[in-house]
Amino acid sequence: MYQKFVITAEGVLKFGKVYHHRNLLEWGEEASYGGGLWRVDEARKIVLLFGRSFEFGTPDFTAVESVNRSGIDDVDYPLFYQPHWPYDETLVPVAMAL
Numbered sequence: 001m002y003q004k005f006v007i008t009a010e011g012v013l014k015f016g017k018v019y020h021h022r023n024l025l026e027w028g029e030e031a032s033y034g035g036g037l038w039r040v041d042e043a044r045k046i047v048l049l050f051g052r053s054f055e056f057g058t059p060d061f062t063a064v065e066s067v068n069r070s071g072i073d074d075v076d077y078p079l080f081y082q083p084h085w086p087y088d089e090t091l092v093p094v095a096m097a098l
Helices: none
Strands: 002-007 012-018 035-041 046-050 066-068 079-082 092-094
Touching: none
Parallel strands: 012 066, 046 079
Antiparallel strands: 002 012, 002 035, 035 046, 079 092
């Protein structure tokens, strides 16, 4: 199992531990805004999002309207995206107002 996330057509950022990104979706639900991988970085107290989904593409965080953290055991750390992973350590805040 892998730590993956998707952004649904309704703008929900969903997390889980699955083999395929599509396994994070309910029947009939679509991941129109991409996905990727995640991990909890305890040292920095953040949830790090990186990579892209081969099934749904690069994540578009501008479409995020809500965050479902149940797939990461409701860890309440801030979310950051690493757009140039694994080539540099640039971090971009995600959904800070949610």
